Amino acid sequence: MKFNKIxxxxxxxxxxxxxxxxxxxxxxxxxxxxxxxxxxxxxxxSKMVEQGMQEVFKNAYxxxxxSYYELKDVLANKHNVQSSNIIIGAGSDQIIEFCVHxxxxxxxxxxxxxxxxxxxxxxAKQVGxxxxxxxxxxxxxxxLKELYKANKDKISxxxxxxxxxxxxxxxxxxxxxxxxxxxxxxxxxxxxxxxMEFASFKDKDKLIQAKYLIENFExxxxxxxxxxxxxxxxxxxxxxxxxxFIISELNKLRPPFNITTLSLRAAILALQDQNFVDECVKxxxxxxxxxxxxxxxxxxxxxxxxxxxxxLKFKEQNSTDxxxxxxxxxxxxxxxxxxxxxxxxxxIGTSEQNTKVLEHLREILK
Amino acid sequence: MKFNKIxxxxxxxxxxxxxxxxxxxxxxxxxxxxxxxxxxxxxxxSKMVEQGMQEVFKNAYxxxxxSYYELKDVLANKHNVQSSNIIIGAGSDQIIEFCVHxxxxxxxxxxxxxxxxxxxxxxAKQVGxxxxxxxxxxxxxxxLKELYKANKDKISxxxxxxxxxxxxxxxxxxxxxxxxxxxxxxxxxxxxxxxMEFASFKDKDKLIQAKYLIENFExxxxxxxxxxxxxxxxxxxxxxxxxxFIISELNKLRPPFNITTLSLRAAILALQDQNFVDECVKxxxxxxxxxxxxxxxxxxxxxxxxxxxxxLKFKEQNSTDxxxxxxxxxxxxxxxxxxxxxxxxxxIGTSEQNTKVLEHLREILK
Numbered sequence: 001m002k003f004n005k006i007x008x009x010x011x012x013x014x015x016x017x018x019x020x021x022x023x024x025x026x027x028x029x030x031x032x033x034x035x036x037x038x039x040x041x042x043x044x045x046s047k048m049v050e051q052g053m054q055e056v057f058k059n060a061y062x063x064x065x066x067s068y069y070e071l072k073d074v075l076a077n078k079h080n081v082q083s084s085n086i087i088i089g090a091g092s093d094q095i096i097e098f099c100v101h102x103x104x105x106x107x108x109x110x111x112x113x114x115x116x117x118x119x120x121x122x123x124a125k126q127v128g129x130x131x132x133x134x135x136x137x138x139x140x141x142x143x144l145k146e147l148y149k150a151n152k153d154k155i156s157x158x159x160x161x162x163x164x165x166x167x168x169x170x171x172x173x174x175x176x177x178x179x180x181x182x183x184x185x186x187x188x189x190x191x192x193x194x195x196m197e198f199a200s201f202k203d204k205d206k207l208i209q210a211k212y213l214i215e216n217f218e219x220x221x222x223x224x225x226x227x228x229x230x231x232x233x234x235x236x237x238x239x240x241x242x243x244x245f246i247i248s249e250l251n252k253l254r255p256p257f258n259i260t261t262l263s264l265r266a267a268i269l270a271l272q273d274q275n276f277v278d279e280c281v282k283x284x285x286x287x288x289x290x291x292x293x294x295x296x297x298x299x300x301x302x303x304x305x306x307x308x309x310x311x312l313k314f315k316e317q318n319s320t321d322x323x324x325x326x327x328x329x330x331x332x333x334x335x336x337x338x339x340x341x342x343x344x345x346x347x348i349g350t351s352e353q354n355t356k357v358l359e360h361l362r363e364i365l366k
Numbered sequence: 367m368k369f370n371k372i373x374x375x376x377x378x379x380x381x382x383x384x385x386x387x388x389x390x391x392x393x394x395x396x397x398x399x400x401x402x403x404x405x406x407x408x409x410x411x412s413k414m415v416e417q418g419m420q421e422v423f424k425n426a427y428x429x430x431x432x433s434y435y436e437l438k439d440v441l442a443n444k445h446n447v448q449s450s451n452i453i454i455g456a457g458s459d460q461i462i463e464f465c466v467h468x469x470x471x472x473x474x475x476x477x478x479x480x481x482x483x484x485x486x487x488x489x490a491k492q493v494g495x496x497x498x499x500x501x502x503x504x505x506x507x508x509x510l511k512e513l514y515k516a517n518k519d520k521i522s523x524x525x526x527x528x529x530x531x532x533x534x535x536x537x538x539x540x541x542x543x544x545x546x547x548x549x550x551x552x553x554x555x556x557x558x559x560x561x562m563e564f565a566s567f568k569d570k571d572k573l574i575q576a577k578y579l580i581e582n583f584e585x586x587x588x589x590x591x592x593x594x595x596x597x598x599x600x601x602x603x604x605x606x607x608x609x610x611f612i613i614s615e616l617n618k619l620r621p622p623f624n625i626t627t628l629s630l631r632a633a634i635l636a637l638q639d640q641n642f643v644d645e646c647v648k649x650x651x652x653x654x655x656x657x658x659x660x661x662x663x664x665x666x667x668x669x670x671x672x673x674x675x676x677x678l679k680f681k682e683q684n685s686t687d688x689x690x691x692x693x694x695x696x697x698x699x700x701x702x703x704x705x706x707x708x709x710x711x712x713x714i715g716t717s718e719q720n721t722k723v724l725e726h727l728r729e730i731l732k
Contacts, residue, residue, distance in 0.1 A: 001552055001585055003468045003615045013622040018431030035428075044427045053426075057419045060632060061410045061597040062401075065384035090456060093621055101492075102369045119621070126467075126619065186367055219367055231427040234627025249369045253492065255459055255485070256379040260626050261600025266426060 006106075006128050013118055017332050028330040034356055035332040036347035039165065039195075039309050041231035043283070043350065045266075046276035049231075052269040056262060064261040071264055074271045075224075075239060079210040084244045087251055090258050092194055092223040092238030097123050098250040099157060099221065099240075103188045104129040108156035111147055113139045115167055115339045117192060120159045130154065137341065138169040138303070141179045148183065158183065161192045162208055163199040166336055166345045168305030170199045170206045180217050188246070189220045194238075197229035199306035201281045206306055210241040218243050228308060229277045230270045235263040284308050287348045294358050298365050311336065313343040322364060329360050372472075372494050379484055383698050394696040400722055401698040402713035405531065405561075405675050407597035409649070409716065411632075412642035415597075418635040422628060430627040437630055440637045441590075441605060445576040450610045453617055456624050458560055458589040458604030463489050464616040465523060465587065465606075469554045470495040474522035477513055479505045481533055481705040483558060486525045496520065503707065504535040504669070507545045514549065524549065527558045528574055529565045532702055532711045534671030536565045536572045546583050554612070555586045560604075563595035565672035567647045572672055576607040584609050594674060595643045596636045601629040650674050653714045660724050664731050677702065679709040688730060695726050 016037030023030050036042070044050075072083040089095040096119050104110055106128030112120050114137040121131050132151055134143040139160065148155060160179075163170035171179075180189050193208055200207035210222040221242035227233040237259050240250065259267075270276075291310045295302045301313040314322070319342050323335040334345040346357065382403030389396050402408070410416075438449040445452075455461040462485050470476055472494030478486050480503040487497050498517055500509040505526065514521060526545075529536035537545075546555050559574055566573035576588040587608035593599040603625050606616065625633075636642075657676045661668045667679040680688070685708050689701040700711040712723065 001469075001554065001612065004471055007468055007615055007618050010618040012618065012620070015429070015432040015622050018429075018433070020431045020436070021433070038429050040429060041427045044424060049426075050423055053423045054420060057416055057423075058410060060415075060419075060600045061407045062600045063381070063384075063404050063406060063593075064600055065386045066381040067384070067387070070386070090621075091623065093623075097621065102373055103367075105370055188367065227429075234426045234428045234430055234623075236623060236626050246367065249373055252373050252376040252378065254378070255456075255463065256381050257457065257459075257600075257602060260602050260629060262628055263626060 006126065009125050011122065013122055014338055016334060017327070019332070022327060022330060022332060026328055026330070033330040033332065034349060034353045036349045036353060036357060037332040037334040038233070039228060039307070039347045040233040041228060041280055042347070042353060043231060043280050045231045046270060046273040048273040048276065049266055049269040053262065053266060056265045059261055062261055063257050064259065064264045066256050068264060071268050074268055078271060079241055081211050081214065081241055085214060085241050085247060087240045087247050087254065088259060089238045089240065090236040091227060092192065092225040092240070093119050094258060095223055095238055095240040095250070096120060096190065098253045099188060099190055100124055100127055100129070101253055102249050104156045107154070109151055109154040110157040110159065111144065111151070111155050112159040113137070113144070113161065113164060115341060116159065116161045117165050129156070138167050139164055139171050141171055141175055145179060145182060152184070155187055157188045157190060159190045159192065163195045163206070163306035165195065165307065166309070166334065166339060167311050168303050168307045168309060170306035172205045173208050174205070176208060177216065180220055183219065185219045187219060189217065190223065191220055192223045194223065194225045195228055195307035196224070197277060198281055198284060198308050202285055202306050214242055221246060226267050226270055229281055231276070231280065232266055232270055235260070235266050237263045237267045284348050287351060287354050290354055290358060291346065291348070294362065298362070300365065309345050309347045311343050311345045313341065317365065318342065319344050325364055326360055331357055331360055372492065375491050377488070379488055380704055382700055383693070385698070388693060388696060388698060392694055392696070399696045399698065400715060400719045402715045402719060402723060403698040403700040404599070405594060405673070405713045406599040407594060407646055408713065408719060409597060409646050411597045412636060412639040414639040414642065415632055415635040419628065419632060422631045425627055428627055429623050430625065430630045432622050434630060437634050440634055444637060445607055447577050447580065447607055451580060451607050451613060453606045453613050453620065454625060455604045455606065456602040457593060458558065458591040458606070459485050460624060461589055461604055461606040461616070462486060462556065464619045465554060465556055466490055466493055466495070467619055468615050470522045473520070475517055475520040476523040476525065477510060477517070477521050478525040479503070479510070479527065479530060481707060482525065482527045483531050495522070504533050505530055505537050507537055507541055511545060511548060518550070521553055523554045523556060525556045525558065528572070529561045529672035531561065531673060532675070532700065532705060533677050534669050534673045534675060536672035538571045539574050540571070542574060543582065546586055549585065551585045553585060555583065556589065557586055558589045560589065560591045561594055561673035562590070563643060564647055564650060564674050568651055568672050580608055587612060592633050592636055595647055597642070597646065598632055598636055601626070601632050603629045603633045650714045653717060653720050656720055656724060657712065657714070660728065664728070666731065675711050675713045677709050677711045679707065683731065684708065685710050691730055692726055697723055697726055
């Protein structure tokens, strides 16, 4: 059977190894496994959300209210926009998919940083769009602007990941706004703020405000997620905020019931426990400091991070070997060789998890 | 901003009105609302699943194991196939999406019954494929074969919905196999068995066996779901079973983590409680009999149904008016005018729900 030609160019996203498979493969006790490979929230789910959900599972047989009006109302209130400015996705991934499938095609190109969230490229390849990346691995707005100018006629989407996954750097909001200001209105600028709760806590200058963004740039979309600071990675809920026209076009590709009944409820509950988010974000940077200190003492380069992970860059040692060694000890980290980097991305865990990772890292790298 | 041209032809799926909106609109007490519009399982979630899930919510912060190997193992065992024959989707809807996006395009056509599951057309329009339908609203295999022959060069996918949603009729398995046998191997035949648990209970001759299907037809895919008999509509879990080559091509479009961590666990638990499914299916046909009796007594035509709903066809009365009248009384049913039918589809509810619906129907239609 012949399938559409485009399939031959596609590759899947490389996910973090799940705990279950490490248990299988290495016979590790599940309780001893430390998974810091997927930037999940190490503090788990807010207790308030967990308790609120106990009564909700009995509704799992019912499709969700596909208008998602209650969640949109709460999000609209939080971001000071209208409900009609919001689209809900199965993770912000799905909003990226909608952006690419509505706007890009095989005659167009998408522009992004040298090393950034893998799904931008994966979705772009699905529609046959050309991928243009900066030589710089991190976001270099000057280089992005030059590439934009050189390819003005074909670029349909620009992706900005703020802060950037998997590297952790983050451009200042004012520079981002200046950059978007130079982009013509027919180019969709996707401002992926999956980790913005972390960046804006560390440095207020990084804060991208959805309201400001969409009021000033009719061609920009802000992406947010419940997968990181809100501790609901496994529930698959994200959202996009943009002007009503963009939202209504993206909605044409949204399948019915694209988030689960439980996800909908969990997201609404999670927005009521801002205290949990604040505590998680605060702990993140206290614990990150420990990695920086150890990296300095071992003379390992790292990129100052505005997200919930830190990326260590190696010179002599091979990152794949290090990851493989750690895996045997039940520690799952993310090797970045597939991003063209001899580096490892470590999600900042709980204090206990970090102690364990740092002990093993010291042992391996001494 | 200009979006891809194809978007101007797209329309969204019309979902059943959610209970929340009826409460809002008509001030109905939520407990008095009877929603029999979306073919959910009126018995809710299996108690075994509900209890099993109480401890699981604490894992909602973790992405699921994206290999879904545990769920695939259980499904492979149930259907007597290999894990590599299985793909997991966010509802079987998503598998339909993968089929269309991998196989159809704007140069090809898709063939289906006159009135069948709306998502076939919605996804086909996303890729610009031509839609070819039989004049018969229900599945007429002879007419499907004629249309196939007349459009052999462009048909890339044939959809068979067995039993058919929203009409409820079901072709015999032996006739389906004969039909597929005449189709060339480069055409993907999607055998959508979302309601097969019901059909095969009512009449063994309707039973499509995934194993038989894929062993005999390299170009067929079997679709199953947890949304109907398994009582997990709100959790969005479905699956496709086909030969390994088809599965690996479809997987190229599967986004990572396309079902939630809780959905994965719920599906595995649900497969352990076959007794719940059997009881639900048995009750379904006992209760359906009550609708048939009332329809006969009121001289309303209905289509003998092999699914968990019954479709009443009206002559003089207008189905939209009837639905609107019932809505005011807190009863949500599915008007089929958008399918070109002056008919109403009623999900078979619990005995109590059906009593209420039948009372109101009798009153309105007397």
